[in-house]
Each structure stands twice: as structure tokens, then as C-alpha cells.
Amino acid sequence: MAIYWRPGCTFCAVLTNSVRRYADRAAWVNIWKDPxxxxxxxxxxxxxxxxxxVVIDGVAHTNPAPLTVRKALRALV
Incomplete structure (x- = not known):
């Protein structure tokens, strides 16, 4: 799973805080550092x-609900 984000994004901060426990299961990509x-x-x-x-199972989701991402991250082993 890949999570594309950028510094200063409020929605990114909400997502980050929501999935903190499982954050290491995703690749976090700062779009301002990666053209x-x-x-x-x-x-x-x-x-x-x-x-x-957020790309979950090959499908891109724009500003998905934190619960959706948390469930997907929990499913990764």
C-alpha cells in the first residue's frame, strides 16, 4: 500500500494520526520530494x-476515510 502525502496537508495529518499504529505497513511518499x-x-x-x-489493492483512493485505510493496513501482515 502506498500513501501519497505532502507537508502541511491537514487531511494528511488526520490520516497519519488515525493510522499511526499501522503506519509502518505502508510506503509513505511525499509528493513534494518525488516528482x-x-x-x-x-x-x-x-x-x-x-x-x-492512497493506493489500496492497486486502486487509488482520493482522501479516503481514515477507517478505510486503517482496515486495509490491519489486513496487511
């Missing part, structure tokens, strides 16, 4: 760098 990641986020969000964008 390819930023391009990917734009490609799945109509040209916008909307974060958090």
Missing part, C-alpha cells in the same frame, strides 16, 4: 495534486 509520485497523483486526480491519495 514521479506527484505525477502519479495528478494522473489519478484529474490533474490535481490532491492528497492524501
Amino acid at each position: 514521479e509520485a506527484a505525477a502519479f497523483v495528478r494522473s489519478v486526480n484529474g490533474g490535481n495534486e490532491t492528497v492524501p491519495t
